[in-house]
Amino acid sequence: MLKEFKEFAFGGNLIDIATGLIMGLAFAALVGALVEHVIMPIVGIAGGAENVADMWAVEAGNSVIRIGAFVSAVLTFLATAAGVFFFIVKPYQRYQASQPAEADEAPPEDVVLLRKIADSLATR
Secondary structure, three states, X not given: OHHHHHHHHOOHHHHHHHHHHHXXXXXXXXXXXXXXXXXXXXXXXXXXXXXXXXHOEEEXXXXXXXXXXXXXXXXXXXXXXXXXXXXXXXXXXXXXXXXXXXXXXXXXXXXXXXXXXXXXXXXX
C-alpha cells in the first residue's frame, strides 16, 4: 500500500496538477492586482468616487450594502476568466490542433492470440 501511495504522490499527474494549481493561483493574484489597482481606479474616476467599493453603497439601518465591492469581484472574475481563456485555453487548443492525430494502438500480442483462440472455438 505504501508503494502505491508513493507512486500516486510522486507520479507525473499529481506533480502536473500541483504545478498548474500554483501557476493558477499566481495568475489569479496578478489579475486581481490589475483589476484592483488599475481598472477599478479608472472606474472610480469615471464614477466620481475614490473607492469603487463605496461608490454604490446603500445604508440599511446599521448595515452597509457595498454593491461596488460586488462589481469589483465580478470584474476580477471576468478578467481572470478572459485571461485563462486567451492565454491558456486558446494556445493549448492551437497546440493540440497542430499535433498529428494519434493512431489507434495495436492490442497486445496476448490479446490478439486470445481473440484468435476464441474465434476458432466459436466456429466449432
